[in-house]
Amino acid sequence: EVQLVESGGGLVQPGGSLRLxxxxxxxxxxxxxxxWVRQAPGKGLEWVANIKQDGSEINYGDSVKGRFTISRDNxxxxxxxxMNKLRAEDTAVYYCASWGADGPFDYWGQGTLVTVSx
Amino acid sequence: QSALTQPASVxxxxxxxxxxxxxxxxxxxxxxxxxxxxxxxxxKAPKLIIYDVAKRPSGVSNRFSGSKSGNTASLxxxxxxxxxxxDYYCCSYVGGNTxxxxxxxxxxxx
Numbered sequence: 001e002v003q004l005v006e007s008g009g010g011l012v013q014p015g016g017s018l019r020l021x022x023x024x025x026x027x028x029x030x031x032x033x034x035x036w037v038r039q040a041p042g043k044g045l046e047w048v049a050n051i052k053q054d055g056s057e058i059n060y061g062d063s064v065k066g067r068f069t070i071s072r073d074n075x076x077x078x079x080x081x082x083m084n085k086l087r088a089e090d091t092a093v094y095y096c097a098s099w100g101a102d103g104p105f106d107y108w109g110q111g112t113l114v115t116v117s118x
Numbered sequence: 119q120s121a122l123t124q125p126a127s128v129x130x131x132x133x134x135x136x137x138x139x140x141x142x143x144x145x146x147x148x149x150x151x152x153x154x155x156x157x158x159x160x161x162k163a164p165k166l167i168i169y170d171v172a173k174r175p176s177g178v179s180n181r182f183s184g185s186k187s188g189n190t191a192s193l194x195x196x197x198x199x200x201x202x203x204x205d206y207y208c209c210s211y212v213g214g215n216t217x218x219x220x221x222x223x224x225x226x227x228x
Contacts, residue, residue, distance in 0.1 A: 104211070
């Protein structure tokens, strides 16, 4: 069974930082691009970032470029999202999702809530 | 990159069919045959139900089907069941290994 488990969410003040983790099991992690997708309260899904299998290519959505950094550890089968200079509008549930042969975002985690507030 | 346009809500009775549209531009939906659809029950993980416009992942009901014409993709759900009530999102590849989602559509099964 494929499982993606996010962690690291919480309450942080504007301007602060937070690091999210996503532990993956049940698939050949090193063979998948990995993504972060978020959903702000009452809003739709927004693609945030992704990273290639070997980390050689990384892409970001415009709203997080320059503030967020995605990385991965293929030994630990985990993907990370370092979030700096957080803003109120970054408040959202953050999901990690794999990009496999069945198309993008074929497996998802349950999400972790990030709240940016003073 | 602007979000793709979906109707905010659709509804149907059990057994009926509904369609959800997803409108973009020639830079996203119209430019690539890489449109996917996701079913999201609030509080749960989203689920991939259609990829590459019309392909269904293994295990997804054949009541779900997808199509595309020009800059608009569509998801059709036939034989509505109460458990189909959920939010549905389209997503398009936009080049450079990046993606854009639609705003989401709330399906109500009456």
